[in-house]
Amino acid sequence: MGHFIEQLYGPFFDASNWAQVFTSADDWLIILSLAIIECLLSVDNAVVLAAQTQSLDNLQEREKSLFYGLWGAYLFRFLIIGIGTYLISFWEIKVLGAGYLFYLVYRFFTKRPAQTRQSHKQRRFLGLSQFWSVVVQIEMMDIIFSIDSVLASLAISNNPVIVLIGGMIGIACMRGIAEVIMRLMRRIPELETMAYCLIVIIGVKLFVSIPIIGWDIPATAFGLIVLVAFVLTLAIHFSRQRRHAGDESKKGE
Numbered sequence: 001m002g003h004f005i006e007q008l009y010g011p012f013f014d015a016s017n018w019a020q021v022f023t024s025a026d027d028w029l030i031i032l033s034l035a036i037i038e039c040l041l042s043v044d045n046a047v048v049l050a051a052q053t054q055s056l057d058n059l060q061e062r063e064k065s066l067f068y069g070l071w072g073a074y075l076f077r078f079l080i081i082g083i084g085t086y087l088i089s090f091w092e093i094k095v096l097g098a099g100y101l102f103y104l105v106y107r108f109f110t111k112r113p114a115q116t117r118q119s120h121k122q123r124r125f126l127g128l129s130q131f132w133s134v135v136v137q138i139e140m141m142d143i144i145f146s147i148d149s150v151l152a153s154l155a156i157s158n159n160p161v162i163v164l165i166g167g168m169i170g171i172a173c174m175r176g177i178a179e180v181i182m183r184l185m186r187r188i189p190e191l192e193t194m195a196y197c198l199i200v201i202i203g204v205k206l207f208v209s210i211p212i213i214g215w216d217i218p219a220t221a222f223g224l225i226v227l228v229a230f231v232l233t234l235a236i237h238f239s240r241q242r243r244h245a246g247d248e249s250k251k252g253e
Contacts, residue, residue: 038173053134099203
């Protein structure tokens, strides 16, 4: 057992391996490529995380939950890269993840408008506080969504140190995207509804990728869907604002 663990994680503790990576221009090109791939594959993750943080009361708590989730993602990524070659057998995680995402959407669209904030506060996970419940949910999503990105990275480089560095840079960038989406949600309320509509697509994307189905929605195609949805949501938001301003001016007259 000890030999098996050493075989999986030994390269992480090899100083010469780290030195070679840090001094190799070719390795840094690979790391940059992996970071870009991580960002592209994590757009759906960023959407889900930004939507989940909306249950917290203020911006400081939302940003703090993403910060804790960031370090949890780093720890999990270190552990999962070591057993990356075995991830393909964990398709059940994708099924459970898709089901959980569909549940999130159902819960969002079936809540009563008057209960929106109150129902958010009442939800707990394993008896934890609201804040730590959100952090745990963020980590669960990281576990689910990291499968594709780790496998894609290992297909490019079999050096776990390169994969780890590329993944860490990509995760940091993805958290930045989630924070941008989170801030925009405060200014444009319609974005939260858009996020949950996208989560339906994300759930389908996750489910159809299991081996028995084997369909893959390319990251570029999903990115295009996100862009179109964002533009349409902005158009609806500003259209409502103009209509509201017109109604107010008529009342003033």
